[in-house]
Amino acid sequence: MSGVGKQDFIIIEGANEHNLKNISVNIPLTKSTCVIGPSGCGKSSLVYDTIYAESQRHLLEFTSSVYGQKIMDKPNVRNIQHLRTALNISQKFYNVNPRSTVGTVTDISYYLRSLYSLIWNFEHKTTYSEGDFSYNNPKTWCPKCKGLGKTESIQERLVVPNEHLKLSEGAIKWYAGDSSSLPVALLEAICADFKIPIETKFCDLTKEQKYILLYRTEERTYTVKYKTPQKKVRNRKHSTRGALVEIQEKYKQLEKPSIRKELEPFLAEGICDLCQGAKLNDTIADVLIGGKNISAVESVELPELMDWINEISSSYKHSVIGDMVAYLCNTIGERIQHIISLCLPYISLGRSVPSLSGGEMQRVRLARQLSCALDGVLYILDEPCKGLHPKDIKHVVNIVKNLTTRNNTVISIEHNDEYIAGADWIIEMGPGGGPAGGEILGEYKPKREAESTYSFNDKSSFGETLIFEDIIYHNLQHINVQIPLNEITCITGLSGTGKSSLLRVIYDSVSQQKAIYSKLYKGGQNVGRIEYVEQSPIGKTSKSTVITYLDIYDKVRNLFASTEQAAKAGLSASDFSMNTPGGRCEFCEGTGWKKVDLQYVPVNLVVCPECHGKRFTDNILEVKYKDYSISDVLDHSIQEIKDIFKDERAIYSSLLNMEALGLGYLKLGQLTMNLSGGESKRLKLAKALGKLGRKHILFLIDEPTAGLSKSDIQKVSSVLKQLKEQGHTIVLVDHNVGFIAHVSDYMVDMGKIPGNGRKSSVIEGSPYYVYNHPDSSWS
Known part of the structure; x- marks a missing residue:
């Protein structure tokens, strides 16, 4: 980008956060920049832990005078110039409140409630406020389910x-x-x-x-x-x-x-059997506008909601309240259209936020930003294409261009080739993960590569098969599906066609060995166990680490407790635990960190001043297993410490699985809440692989390539093929056509129509047959 003044860039000099190696880089303002590279190479360390963290620190500088203390430490970077206020639209959005819905997080529900209040009060001279139509109002919610619409x-x-x-x-x-x-x-x-x-x-x-x-x-x-x-x-x-x-x-x-x-x-x-899911008491549920109560309006898919909004606007066009109705309807319609444009037409306003995937939630939050009048902002996006079919990528690219034309700057972490090609600037990091990463390999304009051609498996005969007939679950309506055992099956289709729902049907039916959400299930009598590697995030707290998630911490602690030093000191395995009192540092409760958590201020972790991040007291740290303390084991990379457990089969095999999946650079004591999406998914898979045994296992994996670079995808492909060779069955949902062509023996495509309006049949068979079928999502 020669010939452009330095004032047109965010200038980062001497960044050393985490594994970054004193890097300096320029990011163009009012442009879209994509940061690419393998998992663990330092993308998040640069984008989130350096750029975003420094923006937050500047934003909170004035807060420090209010609280009388320093709120956030400066990231390990020498200097950053021309930094703008940053908004983080990441996938790490942990909202588990069932009362939070698509309508509430986008503010559409507020305008909809106002519309109901306005029209009803005008027509019936009754005084209902906007808040009376809220499911969170104890005065008007259903007394049995308290506004949730569901009971347990x-x-x-x-x-x-x-x-x-x-x-x-x-x-x-x-x-x-x-x-x-x-x-x-x-x-x-x-x-x-x-x-x-x-x-x-x-x-x-x-x-x-x-x-x-x-x-x-x-x-x-x-x-x-x-x-x-x-x-x-x-x-x-x-x-x-x-x-x-x-x-x-x-x-x-x-x-x-x-x-x-x-x-x-x-x-x-x-x-809820009292309100039948309406969430409101009878008085408010009986308030009908355009023939629907507010609960019914919030339960329909967005295109149908748009039709209803247009009808209401037209009905009151010439009335006294016509201008106010038009304003509310236009505001609601504009916000709905933004959500639809991000490939989410199948979502309803009443959809609970915890039920959304990370990719869906990110796009809902992005749609909310499109409704704001902000400009001059730095938007940070984490894998905006996650969960999207290749046909939908162009819509996200257009949304990002819309943001930059409004004088905003966008920095994305992404692996999708089409999205990367649509950016204005590329920053490539690597060459590997962990200690092998942290370098800038190149800065350049994207190059449009020639479209790839794929060779699909045309296998026509299969052995034993799982059979599901007349499935009725969520937006799966009366479909039949077969899944061949000892093969790799890929489930494909547009967002919202029911791919993850189908995984749930398979899981519940096979694990319980009876038809669940279907009229007939058979064929799973030889499945010994089922492992479901789903999309839900892992490790939302500072207590969850890689070693605890892998379920090998007890074994490691027992090894330390069995040493001669531990016996002489009277130490047990619990003394080597981070989670129970005894040998841990009580000041940080074994986390190695102290949390600065103040109202309206993002959570900030600082190194514990007592144990200096070691997590344990000095007498515990003196105990060594093969010259390593428990803190050494937690703070060295898996590659560095795996061989000391060579004689411990359960521990060693788990660490080898991590290495095979390209995660050897991670530390066992690393917080799982800080892992990237790609790292989290592979950690889940590694944990499942640690339970292999001799039984026939059915692996269900939701988007194994999400968040992964090409080199990481190759590692996952290799592991999946090895599992198949060992006699196991793999069923996965994915959108990466190259990966699907490489690994799949069988394909189930959910078609082109998302939501409840989808067709009542699926296209299934050999990958070659399905990919070329005129009714599949790929045609």
Whole structure:
């Protein structure tokens, strides 16, 4: 970009945050810049931890005078010039409040409630405020569901999810656990007392035996020996009744967080039987405008809502309130159109935010920005194409161009070739991840590459098959699907056609070995286990680390506790835990960080001043396993420390899986909340691979290539093909056509029509057949 003055750039000099190696780079203002490179190469460290963090720090400089303290540390960068106020439209948006909906986060619900209030009061001389139409108003919400439209109840099918399992295998989930745990000890005592063979499948039990285990109201007391989660042996008396009786009794205290956590596996949502999902009391639910109450309007898909808005605007065009109705309708319509333009026509205003994928939520938030009159802002986007079919990418590219024409600057982290080609400037980072990254490999204008040609598998015959007939679930309406075992099946289709919903149907049906959300299911009797690698984020707290997520921390702590040094000092495995008092640093509670969390100020983590990030007290750090302290194990990369566990099969295989998936540069003590989307997805897969065993496993994976560079995708492809060669079955949802062509043996395409209006059949068969079918999403 020669010939342009330096004032037209954000100038970064000497950035050293995380793995950045003293890099300097210029980012053009009022342009769209794409930062590319493999996972862990430093893209987020540059964009979020340096540029965005420094913008936030400047924004909060005045706050420091109010609080009388420094709020945020300066990022490890020598200098940044011409930085603008930054808005983070990332996928790491943890909103788990079920009351938060698409309508509330976009403010469309506010204007819609105002419209209802205006028209009703004009026509009926009744005084209803905008707030009276809110589901969050205790005066007007449904008294039973309190404005949620749904209620939770205990479901027997979740207490006994698979009737074909033996009691000893955890058929009754209330009594499932490790062989030495309290639930298993109680089950053994009950079975011995009532002479019920514990090796019997639940489906083979008599009615009387099932009653004793599930519905018995008579309380009996047993003295049982078991181990606590901290591996401490207990020998105590415990009283027990039937599993469902005990669960229903605890259900009365569901508002307690500990009880909710305990009962979560047995709870299922259903439509509130009082308001039938309307969320409001009868008085407000009876308020109809254009023949619909506000709940009905918020439940329809956006194109239908646009039709209703246009009808209302036309109906009151010549009335006294015509101008005000037109203003509200135009505002609502404009905001709806922005959401539709971002390939989300199938979404409704009442859709709960926690139910949205990361990609959907990011696009909803982006649509909200399009409705604002802001200019001169720096927008930061994290994988804006995540979850999108290739045909939809052009819409996102156009939205970004719209932002830059309004004098805004856009910096994106993205891997999609079409999106990258639509940017104004490219910053390439690498060459690898972790210590091997952190460098600028190039800065240049994008080059439009020639379109690739793909060679698809044309396999025509398959062996054993999972069969699902007449599926009815969410926007899947009366569809039939087959999934061949011992193959790799790719589920494709436009956003909103039900791909992730189909994964859920497969998971629930196979795990429970019966038809769930369908009229017929068969063929899964030889599936030994099912692993679901879904889209939900991992590690939302500073307590969640790579080592805890992989479930190998207990084994590592036991190794340290078995050393001669630990024995002499009287230390147990719990003393090497970050999560329990004992050997951890109590000032930071074993996190190595202190959190600065003030109202209206983003959370900021600073290194603990007591342990200096080591997490443990000095006496714990003196204990060494093969010359490494527990802190060393947590703070070295997996590549560096894996070989010290060569003789520990469970630990070593987990670390090898991480390396095979290109995550060897991560540290075991790294916070999972700070991992990129691509890293999180592969960490989930690595954890699943750590449970392989000898049984036939069905892997369900939602978008395995999301957030990955080409080199990372090759690693994932290799792992998936190895799993298939070992006799396992893989079913995945993805949009990367090159990846799909490379790995798929079978393809299920959900078609071109998103939402409830989609066709009642799918196109399935060989990838070659489906990709070239005139009715598939690819044609």
